[in-house]
Protein backbone atom coordinates (compact mmCIF):
# COMPACT_ATOMS: atom_id res chain seq x y z
CA UNK A 1 0.00 0.00 0.00
CA UNK A 2 1.14 3.47 -0.82
CA UNK A 3 1.45 5.24 2.51
CA UNK A 4 0.96 9.00 2.54
CA UNK A 5 1.60 11.42 5.39
CA UNK A 6 -1.61 11.96 7.35
CA UNK A 7 -2.82 13.95 10.34
CA UNK A 8 -1.75 11.01 12.44
CA UNK A 9 1.83 10.73 11.21
CA UNK A 10 2.25 14.51 11.13
CA UNK A 11 1.21 14.81 14.77
CA UNK A 12 3.81 15.67 17.41
CA UNK A 13 2.66 12.69 19.49
CA UNK A 14 3.20 10.18 16.65
CA UNK A 15 6.60 11.65 15.82
CA UNK A 16 7.66 11.51 19.46
CA UNK A 17 6.80 7.82 19.41
CA UNK A 18 8.83 7.33 16.24
CA UNK A 19 11.89 8.85 17.93
CA UNK A 20 11.26 6.72 21.01
CA UNK A 21 10.94 3.63 18.80
CA UNK A 22 14.42 4.16 17.38
CA UNK A 23 15.81 3.91 20.94
CA UNK A 24 13.52 0.96 21.70
CA UNK A 25 14.95 -0.97 18.78
CA UNK A 26 18.05 -1.55 20.96
CA UNK A 27 16.13 -2.94 23.93
CA UNK A 28 15.83 -6.59 24.82
CA UNK A 29 12.93 -7.46 27.09
CA UNK A 30 15.07 -9.88 29.10
CA UNK A 31 17.20 -6.89 30.13
CA UNK A 32 14.14 -4.75 30.85
CA UNK A 33 12.89 -7.44 33.24
CA UNK A 34 16.31 -7.75 34.87
CA UNK A 35 16.49 -3.97 35.41
CA UNK A 36 13.04 -3.53 36.89
CA UNK A 37 11.79 -5.94 39.57
CA UNK A 38 8.43 -4.12 39.52
CA UNK A 39 7.86 -4.68 35.83
CA UNK A 40 5.07 -7.26 36.20
CA UNK A 41 3.19 -5.12 38.75
CA UNK A 42 3.77 -1.99 36.69
CA UNK A 43 2.44 -3.46 33.45
CA UNK A 44 -0.54 -5.51 34.59
CA UNK A 45 -4.07 -4.73 35.73
CA UNK A 46 -7.38 -6.28 36.61
CA UNK A 47 -10.88 -5.36 35.42
CA UNK A 48 -14.30 -7.02 35.21
CA UNK A 49 -12.94 -10.42 36.27
CA UNK A 50 -10.02 -10.35 33.81
CA UNK A 51 -6.33 -9.94 34.56
CA UNK A 52 -4.07 -8.57 31.83
CA UNK A 53 -0.29 -8.93 31.95
CA UNK A 54 1.23 -6.79 29.19
CA UNK A 55 4.71 -6.65 30.70
CA UNK A 56 6.14 -8.93 27.98
CA UNK A 57 6.06 -6.15 25.39
CA UNK A 58 8.94 -4.00 24.27
CA UNK A 59 7.82 -1.07 26.37
CA UNK A 60 9.12 1.12 29.16
CA UNK A 61 7.10 3.55 31.30
CA UNK A 62 7.94 6.33 28.84
CA UNK A 63 6.49 4.27 25.97
CA UNK A 64 3.14 4.21 27.70
CA UNK A 65 3.30 7.91 28.51
CA UNK A 66 3.81 8.66 24.82
CA UNK A 67 1.13 6.19 23.68
CA UNK A 68 -1.37 7.66 26.13
CA UNK A 69 -0.57 11.15 24.86
CA UNK A 70 -1.27 9.90 21.34
CA UNK A 71 -4.60 8.39 22.45
CA UNK A 72 -5.65 11.66 24.07
CA UNK A 73 -4.57 13.72 21.08
CA UNK A 74 -6.54 11.45 18.74
CA UNK A 75 -9.70 11.94 20.81
CA UNK A 76 -10.15 8.43 22.20
CA UNK A 77 -12.17 9.64 25.20
CA UNK A 78 -14.49 11.81 23.09
CA UNK A 79 -15.12 9.02 20.58
CA UNK A 80 -15.74 6.48 23.34
CA UNK A 81 -18.29 8.86 24.88
CA UNK A 82 -19.85 9.52 21.48
CA UNK A 83 -20.31 5.78 20.92
CA UNK A 84 -21.86 5.19 24.35
CA UNK A 85 -23.95 8.35 23.93
CA UNK A 86 -25.66 7.05 20.79
CA UNK A 87 -24.05 9.46 18.32
CA UNK A 88 -23.82 8.33 14.71
CA UNK A 89 -20.21 7.17 14.97
CA UNK A 90 -20.73 4.93 11.92
CA UNK A 91 -20.49 7.92 9.62
CA UNK A 92 -20.59 6.17 6.24
CA UNK A 93 -23.84 4.41 7.13
CA UNK A 94 -25.19 7.27 9.30
CA UNK A 95 -25.80 4.94 12.22
CA UNK A 96 -25.06 4.75 15.91
CA UNK A 97 -23.10 1.76 17.25
CA UNK A 98 -24.96 1.03 20.45
CA UNK A 99 -24.18 -2.62 21.10
CA UNK A 100 -23.31 -1.49 24.64
CA UNK A 101 -27.01 -0.63 25.14
CA UNK A 102 -27.89 -4.30 24.68
CA UNK A 103 -26.07 -5.25 27.86
CA UNK A 104 -26.93 -2.25 30.00
CA UNK A 105 -29.35 -2.75 32.90
CA UNK A 106 -32.99 -1.83 32.35
CA UNK A 107 -32.60 1.33 34.44
CA UNK A 108 -29.71 2.63 32.34
CA UNK A 109 -31.90 4.92 30.17
CA UNK A 110 -29.74 4.85 27.04
CA UNK A 111 -30.58 7.68 24.68
CA UNK A 112 -30.76 7.47 20.90
CA UNK A 113 -32.09 10.48 19.03
CA UNK A 114 -33.43 11.78 22.37
CA UNK A 115 -35.38 8.54 22.84
CA UNK A 116 -34.80 6.10 25.70
CA UNK A 117 -34.16 2.75 24.01
CA UNK A 118 -33.72 0.68 27.19
CA UNK A 119 -37.38 -0.40 27.28
CA UNK A 120 -37.21 -1.55 23.64
CA UNK A 121 -34.01 -3.53 24.31
CA UNK A 122 -35.44 -5.24 27.36
CA UNK A 123 -38.73 -6.01 25.62
CA UNK A 124 -36.80 -8.02 23.00
CA UNK A 125 -34.78 -9.73 25.72
CA UNK A 126 -37.97 -10.71 27.56
CA UNK A 127 -39.39 -12.22 24.37
CA UNK A 128 -36.16 -14.18 23.80
CA UNK A 129 -36.23 -15.41 27.38
CA UNK A 130 -39.89 -16.46 27.25
CA UNK A 131 -39.39 -18.33 23.99
CA UNK A 132 -36.18 -20.01 25.18
CA UNK A 133 -37.82 -21.14 28.41
CA UNK A 134 -40.62 -22.84 26.45
CA UNK A 135 -38.16 -24.67 24.22
CA UNK A 136 -35.91 -25.63 27.15
CA UNK A 137 -38.80 -26.79 29.32
CA UNK A 138 -40.19 -28.94 26.54
CA UNK A 139 -43.40 -26.89 26.32
CA UNK A 140 -42.65 -25.83 22.72
CA UNK A 141 -43.57 -28.85 20.65
CA UNK A 142 -42.76 -29.87 17.11
CA UNK A 143 -45.44 -30.94 14.64
CA UNK A 144 -45.52 -34.52 15.95
CA UNK A 145 -46.14 -33.32 19.51
CA UNK A 146 -42.60 -34.03 20.70
CA UNK A 147 -40.21 -31.46 22.29
CA UNK A 148 -37.38 -29.91 20.31
CA UNK A 149 -34.10 -31.83 20.50
CA UNK A 150 -32.00 -30.06 17.82
CA UNK A 151 -31.49 -26.42 16.99
CA UNK A 152 -30.07 -25.61 13.57
CA UNK A 153 -28.81 -22.04 13.47
CA UNK A 154 -28.44 -20.68 9.93
CA UNK A 155 -26.45 -17.46 9.53
CA UNK A 156 -23.04 -16.21 8.45
CA UNK A 157 -20.41 -13.66 9.54
CA UNK A 158 -21.58 -11.83 12.65
CA UNK A 159 -24.83 -13.79 12.55
CA UNK A 160 -22.86 -17.02 12.97
CA UNK A 161 -19.41 -16.55 14.51
CA UNK A 162 -20.66 -15.12 17.81
CA UNK A 163 -23.40 -17.69 18.48
CA UNK A 164 -21.10 -20.58 17.54
CA UNK A 165 -18.14 -19.28 19.54
CA UNK A 166 -20.19 -18.54 22.67
CA UNK A 167 -22.15 -21.82 22.56
CA UNK A 168 -18.83 -23.67 22.34
CA UNK A 169 -17.24 -21.59 25.09
CA UNK A 170 -20.13 -22.21 27.48
CA UNK A 171 -20.91 -25.78 26.46
CA UNK A 172 -20.57 -27.13 30.03
CA UNK A 173 -23.70 -25.09 30.82
CA UNK A 174 -25.74 -26.23 27.83
CA UNK A 175 -29.19 -27.77 28.20
CA UNK A 176 -28.72 -31.56 28.10
CA UNK A 177 -31.57 -32.22 25.65
CA UNK A 178 -30.73 -29.52 23.11
CA UNK A 179 -28.09 -30.23 20.48
CA UNK A 180 -26.84 -27.07 18.73
CA UNK A 181 -25.82 -27.11 15.05
CA UNK A 182 -24.51 -24.20 13.00
CA UNK A 183 -24.77 -23.89 9.23
CA UNK A 184 -23.10 -20.94 7.50
CA UNK A 185 -21.40 -21.93 4.27
CA UNK A 186 -23.24 -21.80 0.96
CA UNK A 187 -21.31 -24.97 0.13
CA UNK A 188 -24.12 -27.48 0.63
CA UNK A 189 -21.79 -29.96 2.32
CA UNK A 190 -22.37 -27.84 5.42
CA UNK A 191 -26.19 -28.01 5.34
CA UNK A 192 -26.33 -31.61 4.11
CA UNK A 193 -24.06 -32.89 6.87
CA UNK A 194 -26.17 -31.12 9.47
CA UNK A 195 -29.55 -32.21 8.14
CA UNK A 196 -28.28 -35.80 8.09
CA UNK A 197 -28.02 -35.62 11.88
CA UNK A 198 -31.46 -34.24 12.71
CA UNK A 199 -35.12 -35.17 12.40
CA UNK A 200 -37.60 -32.60 11.02
CA UNK A 201 -40.19 -33.34 13.72
CA UNK A 202 -37.89 -32.31 16.57
CA UNK A 203 -35.72 -29.63 14.93
CA UNK A 204 -35.98 -25.88 15.36
CA UNK A 205 -34.38 -23.74 12.66
CA UNK A 206 -33.15 -20.29 13.70
CA UNK A 207 -32.62 -18.10 10.63
CA UNK A 208 -30.28 -15.33 11.74
CA UNK A 209 -29.62 -12.46 9.38
CA UNK A 210 -29.71 -8.78 10.17
CA UNK A 211 -30.53 -7.89 6.57
CA UNK A 212 -32.36 -11.13 5.67
CA UNK A 213 -30.88 -10.74 2.21
CA UNK A 214 -27.47 -12.39 2.70
CA UNK A 215 -27.03 -14.81 -0.15
CA UNK A 216 -25.61 -17.76 1.79
CA UNK A 217 -28.11 -17.54 4.63
CA UNK A 218 -31.12 -17.16 2.36
CA UNK A 219 -30.06 -20.07 0.16
CA UNK A 220 -29.47 -22.33 3.18
CA UNK A 221 -32.76 -21.20 4.75
CA UNK A 222 -34.71 -21.97 1.56
CA UNK A 223 -33.06 -25.38 1.24
CA UNK A 224 -33.73 -26.17 4.90
CA UNK A 225 -37.38 -25.18 4.44
CA UNK A 226 -37.69 -27.39 1.34
CA UNK A 227 -36.10 -30.29 3.25
CA UNK A 228 -38.52 -29.74 6.14
CA UNK A 229 -41.54 -29.63 3.82
CA UNK A 230 -40.67 -33.07 2.47
CA UNK A 231 -41.87 -34.42 5.83
CA UNK A 232 -44.23 -31.74 7.11
CA UNK A 233 -46.78 -29.23 5.87
CA UNK A 234 -46.64 -25.45 5.50
CA UNK A 235 -48.93 -25.21 8.53
CA UNK A 236 -46.13 -26.78 10.61
CA UNK A 237 -43.56 -24.12 9.68
CA UNK A 238 -44.29 -21.73 12.59
CA UNK A 239 -43.31 -24.37 15.15
CA UNK A 240 -40.01 -25.08 13.41
CA UNK A 241 -38.75 -21.83 11.87
CA UNK A 242 -37.94 -18.69 13.84
CA UNK A 243 -35.84 -15.68 12.88
CA UNK A 244 -33.56 -12.98 14.27
CA UNK A 245 -33.50 -10.03 11.90
CA UNK A 246 -34.09 -6.32 11.41
CA UNK A 247 -35.86 -6.88 8.07
CA UNK A 248 -39.27 -7.93 9.35
CA UNK A 249 -41.11 -7.78 5.98
CA UNK A 250 -38.56 -10.13 4.37
CA UNK A 251 -38.84 -12.56 7.29
CA UNK A 252 -42.61 -12.60 6.93
CA UNK A 253 -42.51 -13.15 3.20
CA UNK A 254 -40.16 -16.09 3.80
CA UNK A 255 -43.03 -17.59 5.81
CA UNK A 256 -41.90 -17.04 9.39
CA UNK A 257 -44.57 -15.97 11.86
CA UNK A 258 -44.02 -12.38 13.16
CA UNK A 259 -44.63 -13.80 16.64
CA UNK A 260 -41.56 -15.97 16.16
CA UNK A 261 -39.37 -13.16 14.82
CA UNK A 262 -36.95 -11.52 17.20
CA UNK A 263 -35.98 -8.04 16.04
CA UNK A 264 -32.50 -6.65 15.79
CA UNK A 265 -32.02 -2.89 15.81
CA UNK A 266 -30.24 -1.16 12.90
CA UNK A 267 -27.74 0.38 15.33
CA UNK A 268 -26.30 -3.08 16.10
CA UNK A 269 -23.47 -4.02 13.73
CA UNK A 270 -23.29 -7.67 12.62
CA UNK A 271 -19.98 -8.37 14.38
CA UNK A 272 -21.29 -6.68 17.55
CA UNK A 273 -24.60 -8.56 17.56
CA UNK A 274 -24.04 -11.50 19.89
CA UNK A 275 -25.77 -9.49 22.65
CA UNK A 276 -28.92 -9.08 20.54
CA UNK A 277 -31.55 -11.47 19.16
CA UNK A 278 -28.68 -13.01 17.14
CA UNK A 279 -27.64 -14.54 20.48
CA UNK A 280 -30.85 -16.65 20.53
CA UNK A 281 -28.99 -20.02 20.27
CA UNK A 282 -26.94 -19.00 23.30
CA UNK A 283 -30.12 -18.21 25.27
CA UNK A 284 -31.56 -21.54 24.16
CA UNK A 285 -28.39 -23.39 25.15
CA UNK A 286 -27.52 -21.82 28.51
CA UNK A 287 -30.88 -20.30 29.52
CA UNK A 288 -31.93 -16.75 30.42
CA UNK A 289 -30.20 -16.65 33.80
CA UNK A 290 -26.73 -17.39 32.46
CA UNK A 291 -27.35 -15.18 29.42
CA UNK A 292 -28.05 -12.34 31.86
CA UNK A 293 -24.66 -13.06 33.48
CA UNK A 294 -23.05 -12.92 30.04
CA UNK A 295 -24.57 -9.49 29.43
CA UNK A 296 -23.60 -8.34 32.93
CA UNK A 297 -19.96 -9.36 32.37
CA UNK A 298 -19.82 -7.30 29.20
CA UNK A 299 -21.50 -4.39 30.97
CA UNK A 300 -18.88 -4.54 33.73
CA UNK A 301 -16.19 -4.13 31.06
CA UNK A 302 -18.19 -1.27 29.49
CA UNK A 303 -18.25 0.56 32.81
CA UNK A 304 -14.55 0.02 33.29
CA UNK A 305 -13.84 1.32 29.78
CA UNK A 306 -16.03 4.37 30.36
CA UNK A 307 -14.79 5.26 33.83
CA UNK A 308 -11.20 4.10 34.35
CA UNK A 309 -8.48 6.66 33.59
CA UNK A 310 -6.79 5.88 30.28
CA UNK A 311 -3.57 4.83 32.05
CA UNK A 312 -5.46 2.14 33.99
CA UNK A 313 -7.95 1.20 31.32
CA UNK A 314 -7.67 -2.36 30.03
CA UNK A 315 -9.12 -1.93 26.51
CA UNK A 316 -7.08 1.25 26.05
CA UNK A 317 -3.82 -0.39 27.14
CA UNK A 318 -4.43 -3.52 25.05
CA UNK A 319 -5.14 -1.29 22.05
CA UNK A 320 -2.12 0.96 22.57
CA UNK A 321 0.29 -1.92 23.00
CA UNK A 322 -1.15 -3.26 19.74
CA UNK A 323 -0.56 0.10 18.03
CA UNK A 324 3.01 0.11 19.34
CA UNK A 325 3.64 -3.36 17.94
CA UNK A 326 1.94 -2.57 14.63
CA UNK A 327 3.12 0.94 13.83
CA UNK A 328 6.43 1.25 15.67
CA UNK A 329 7.82 -2.29 15.74
CA UNK A 330 6.28 -3.27 12.40
CA UNK A 331 4.39 -6.45 13.31
CA UNK A 332 1.91 -7.26 10.57
CA UNK A 333 0.01 -10.03 12.30
CA UNK A 334 -1.30 -10.96 15.73
CA UNK A 335 -1.72 -14.51 16.92
CA UNK A 336 -4.51 -15.39 19.34
CA UNK A 337 -3.75 -18.38 21.55
CA UNK A 338 -6.52 -19.40 23.95
CA UNK A 339 -5.24 -22.10 26.31
CA UNK A 340 -8.80 -23.34 26.75
CA UNK A 341 -10.42 -25.83 24.41
CA UNK A 342 -13.82 -24.21 24.83
CA UNK A 343 -12.41 -21.00 23.31
CA UNK A 344 -11.63 -22.91 20.12
CA UNK A 345 -13.60 -20.49 17.94
CA UNK A 346 -12.42 -17.32 19.65
CA UNK A 347 -9.61 -16.63 17.13
CA UNK A 348 -12.11 -16.88 14.24
CA UNK A 349 -14.53 -14.62 16.11
CA UNK A 350 -11.81 -12.02 16.67
CA UNK A 351 -10.80 -12.22 13.02
CA UNK A 352 -14.14 -10.75 12.02
CA UNK A 353 -14.32 -8.34 14.95
CA UNK A 354 -10.89 -6.80 14.37
CA UNK A 355 -10.27 -7.29 10.66
CA UNK A 356 -13.74 -6.35 9.41
CA UNK A 357 -13.71 -3.33 11.74
CA UNK A 358 -10.20 -1.96 11.25
CA UNK A 359 -9.06 -3.59 8.00
CA UNK A 360 -9.30 -0.20 6.28
CA UNK A 361 -6.97 2.04 4.31
CA UNK A 362 -8.70 5.42 4.48
CA UNK A 363 -9.68 7.67 7.36
CA UNK A 364 -13.25 8.60 8.24
CA UNK A 365 -12.98 11.58 5.93
CA UNK A 366 -11.68 9.49 3.05
CA UNK A 367 -7.98 10.38 3.25
CA UNK A 368 -5.25 7.71 3.04
CA UNK A 369 -4.35 6.53 6.54
CA UNK A 370 -0.63 6.97 6.05
CA UNK A 371 0.13 4.12 8.47
CA UNK A 372 -0.47 0.40 8.58
CA UNK A 373 -3.81 -0.47 10.19
CA UNK A 374 -5.25 -3.72 11.51
CA UNK A 375 -2.78 -6.62 11.60
CA UNK A 376 -3.89 -10.01 10.27
CA UNK A 377 -5.27 -12.10 13.13
CA UNK A 378 -4.94 -15.86 13.28
CA UNK A 379 -4.52 -18.60 15.84
CA UNK A 380 -5.71 -21.77 17.45
CA UNK A 381 -5.99 -23.23 20.91
CA UNK A 382 -2.94 -24.06 22.96
CA UNK A 383 -1.32 -26.46 23.28
CA UNK A 384 -2.27 -27.53 19.72
CA UNK A 385 -0.67 -24.51 18.08
CA UNK A 386 2.66 -25.27 19.78
CA UNK A 387 2.98 -28.39 17.65
CA UNK A 388 2.08 -26.60 14.44
CA UNK A 389 3.03 -22.96 13.90
CA UNK A 390 4.79 -21.89 17.11
CA UNK A 391 8.09 -22.68 15.35
CA UNK A 392 7.47 -19.54 13.28
CA UNK A 393 6.55 -17.51 16.37
CA UNK A 394 9.85 -18.40 18.04
CA UNK A 395 12.30 -18.42 15.14
CA UNK A 396 10.51 -17.08 12.07
CA UNK A 397 11.75 -13.99 10.27
CA UNK A 398 8.68 -11.91 11.25
CA UNK A 399 7.84 -10.87 14.76
CA UNK A 400 4.28 -11.92 15.58
CA UNK A 401 2.89 -10.81 18.93
CA UNK A 402 0.67 -13.30 20.73
CA UNK A 403 -2.35 -12.86 23.00
CA UNK A 404 -2.36 -15.80 25.40
CA UNK A 405 -5.71 -16.39 27.13
CA UNK A 406 -6.22 -18.86 29.97
CA UNK A 407 -8.58 -19.72 32.80
CA UNK A 408 -7.23 -20.91 36.14
CA UNK A 409 -9.97 -23.35 37.09
CA UNK A 410 -9.36 -26.89 35.81
CA UNK A 411 -11.79 -28.85 33.67
CA UNK A 412 -13.84 -31.12 35.95
CA UNK A 413 -12.65 -34.67 36.41
CA UNK A 414 -9.10 -34.40 35.08
CA UNK A 415 -7.54 -31.84 37.37
CA UNK A 416 -3.97 -33.00 36.78
CA UNK A 417 -4.11 -31.62 33.22
CA UNK A 418 -4.42 -28.04 34.39
CA UNK A 419 -0.87 -27.49 35.68
CA UNK A 420 0.48 -28.94 32.44
CA UNK A 421 -1.76 -26.68 30.38
CA UNK A 422 -0.88 -23.50 32.27
CA UNK A 423 2.82 -24.40 32.46
CA UNK A 424 2.84 -24.62 28.67
CA UNK A 425 1.04 -21.32 28.31
CA UNK A 426 3.42 -19.45 30.61
CA UNK A 427 6.48 -21.24 29.18
CA UNK A 428 5.63 -20.08 25.67
CA UNK A 429 5.42 -16.42 26.61
CA UNK A 430 8.61 -16.72 28.67
CA UNK A 431 10.46 -18.40 25.81
CA UNK A 432 9.23 -15.82 23.30
CA UNK A 433 10.39 -13.04 25.57
CA UNK A 434 13.65 -14.45 26.89
CA UNK A 435 14.96 -16.45 23.94
CA UNK A 436 18.21 -18.38 24.16
CA UNK A 437 21.50 -16.97 22.93
CA UNK A 438 24.00 -18.82 20.75
CA UNK A 439 26.43 -18.73 23.70
CA UNK A 440 23.91 -20.45 25.98
CA UNK A 441 23.22 -23.04 23.32
CA UNK A 442 26.94 -23.66 22.80
CA UNK A 443 27.58 -24.02 26.54
CA UNK A 444 24.74 -26.55 26.83
CA UNK A 445 26.07 -28.61 23.97
CA UNK A 446 29.60 -28.50 25.36
CA UNK A 447 28.29 -29.75 28.70
CA UNK A 448 26.70 -32.64 26.83
CA UNK A 449 30.13 -33.50 25.41
CA UNK A 450 29.33 -32.73 21.80
CA UNK A 451 32.15 -32.23 19.29
CA UNK A 452 33.10 -28.59 18.54
CA UNK A 453 32.33 -28.99 14.81
CA UNK A 454 28.83 -30.23 15.57
CA UNK A 455 28.30 -27.43 18.09
CA UNK A 456 29.30 -24.83 15.49
CA UNK A 457 26.96 -26.38 12.94
CA UNK A 458 23.94 -26.65 15.21
CA UNK A 459 24.20 -23.53 17.37
CA UNK A 460 22.53 -21.10 14.90
CA UNK A 461 19.58 -23.48 14.48
CA UNK A 462 19.11 -24.00 18.19
CA UNK A 463 19.33 -20.35 19.24
CA UNK A 464 16.22 -18.23 19.90
CA UNK A 465 16.31 -14.46 19.44
CA UNK A 466 13.61 -13.82 22.08
CA UNK A 467 12.39 -10.23 22.56
CA UNK A 468 9.06 -11.30 21.02
CA UNK A 469 6.00 -9.58 22.48
CA UNK A 470 2.95 -11.16 24.07
CA UNK A 471 0.04 -10.36 26.37
CA UNK A 472 -1.43 -12.82 28.82
CA UNK A 473 -5.09 -12.61 29.83
CA UNK A 474 -6.15 -14.69 32.82
CA UNK A 475 -9.53 -15.31 34.35
CA UNK A 476 -10.55 -17.37 37.34
CA UNK A 477 -12.86 -19.52 35.19
CA UNK A 478 -14.46 -19.29 31.78
CA UNK A 479 -17.97 -18.31 32.86
CA UNK A 480 -20.76 -16.40 31.10
CA UNK A 481 -19.61 -13.25 32.91
CA UNK A 482 -15.89 -13.53 32.14
CA UNK A 483 -16.63 -14.45 28.52
CA UNK A 484 -18.87 -11.38 28.22
CA UNK A 485 -16.09 -9.22 29.64
CA UNK A 486 -13.51 -10.79 27.31
CA UNK A 487 -15.55 -10.07 24.18
CA UNK A 488 -16.32 -6.51 25.32
CA UNK A 489 -12.61 -5.98 26.01
CA UNK A 490 -11.72 -6.73 22.40
CA UNK A 491 -14.69 -4.73 21.06
CA UNK A 492 -13.41 -1.67 22.89
CA UNK A 493 -9.83 -2.38 21.86
CA UNK A 494 -11.08 -2.16 18.27
CA UNK A 495 -12.72 1.21 18.93
CA UNK A 496 -9.58 2.64 20.52
CA UNK A 497 -7.32 1.44 17.71
CA UNK A 498 -9.77 2.62 15.06
CA UNK A 499 -9.89 6.03 16.72
CA UNK A 500 -6.12 6.37 16.86
CA UNK A 501 -5.89 5.40 13.18
CA UNK A 502 -8.85 7.66 12.31
CA UNK A 503 -10.90 4.76 10.95
CA UNK A 504 -14.66 4.21 10.97
CA UNK A 505 -14.61 0.79 12.67
CA UNK A 506 -18.31 0.14 12.05
CA UNK A 507 -18.68 -0.22 8.28
CA UNK A 508 -17.45 -3.00 5.94
CA UNK A 509 -17.58 -1.75 2.35
CA UNK A 510 -14.71 -4.06 1.48
CA UNK A 511 -17.02 -7.05 1.31
CA UNK A 512 -19.21 -5.55 -1.42
CA UNK A 513 -17.19 -5.89 -4.63
CA UNK A 514 -16.81 -9.66 -4.34
CA UNK A 515 -20.56 -10.02 -3.68
CA UNK A 516 -21.36 -7.98 -6.78
CA UNK A 517 -19.02 -9.91 -9.05
CA UNK A 518 -20.26 -13.24 -7.66
CA UNK A 519 -23.79 -12.26 -8.73
CA UNK A 520 -22.83 -11.73 -12.36
CA UNK A 521 -20.53 -14.77 -12.51
CA UNK A 522 -23.29 -16.93 -11.06
CA UNK A 523 -25.62 -15.76 -13.83
CA UNK A 524 -22.98 -16.70 -16.39
CA UNK A 525 -22.40 -20.12 -14.80
CA UNK A 526 -26.10 -20.90 -14.73
CA UNK A 527 -27.03 -19.47 -18.13
CA UNK A 528 -23.97 -20.73 -19.94
CA UNK A 529 -23.57 -17.25 -21.42
CA UNK A 530 -20.20 -15.58 -21.28
CA UNK A 531 -19.39 -11.97 -20.67
CA UNK A 532 -16.51 -10.09 -22.22
CA UNK A 533 -15.88 -8.14 -19.07
CA UNK A 534 -13.54 -10.51 -17.27
CA UNK A 535 -9.79 -10.93 -17.36
CA UNK A 536 -8.48 -14.07 -19.04
CA UNK A 537 -8.01 -15.89 -15.74
CA UNK A 538 -11.60 -15.40 -14.56
CA UNK A 539 -12.99 -16.15 -18.06
CA UNK A 540 -10.81 -19.26 -18.24
CA UNK A 541 -12.06 -20.52 -14.88
CA UNK A 542 -15.69 -19.91 -15.88
CA UNK A 543 -15.20 -21.68 -19.21
CA UNK A 544 -13.50 -24.63 -17.54
CA UNK A 545 -16.35 -24.94 -15.03
CA UNK A 546 -18.98 -24.83 -17.78
CA UNK A 547 -17.12 -27.41 -19.81
Ligand code: F6P
Pocket residue numbers: 156157158159208209210211212213214217270271356508511
Ligand atom coordinates in the same frame (compact mmCIF):
# COMPACT_ATOMS: atom_id res chain seq x y z
O1 F6P B 1 -20.66 -9.62 4.31
C1 F6P B 1 -20.30 -9.19 5.58
C2 F6P B 1 -21.49 -9.09 6.49
O2 F6P B 1 -22.27 -7.99 6.13
C3 F6P B 1 -21.08 -9.02 7.94
O3 F6P B 1 -20.73 -7.76 8.35
C4 F6P B 1 -22.28 -9.58 8.61
O4 F6P B 1 -21.99 -9.96 9.91
C5 F6P B 1 -22.59 -10.73 7.70
O5 F6P B 1 -22.32 -10.24 6.40
C6 F6P B 1 -23.98 -11.29 7.78
O6 F6P B 1 -24.96 -10.32 7.52
P1 F6P B 1 -26.48 -10.59 7.85
O7 F6P B 1 -26.64 -10.73 9.32
O8 F6P B 1 -27.21 -9.39 7.32
O9 F6P B 1 -26.91 -11.85 7.14
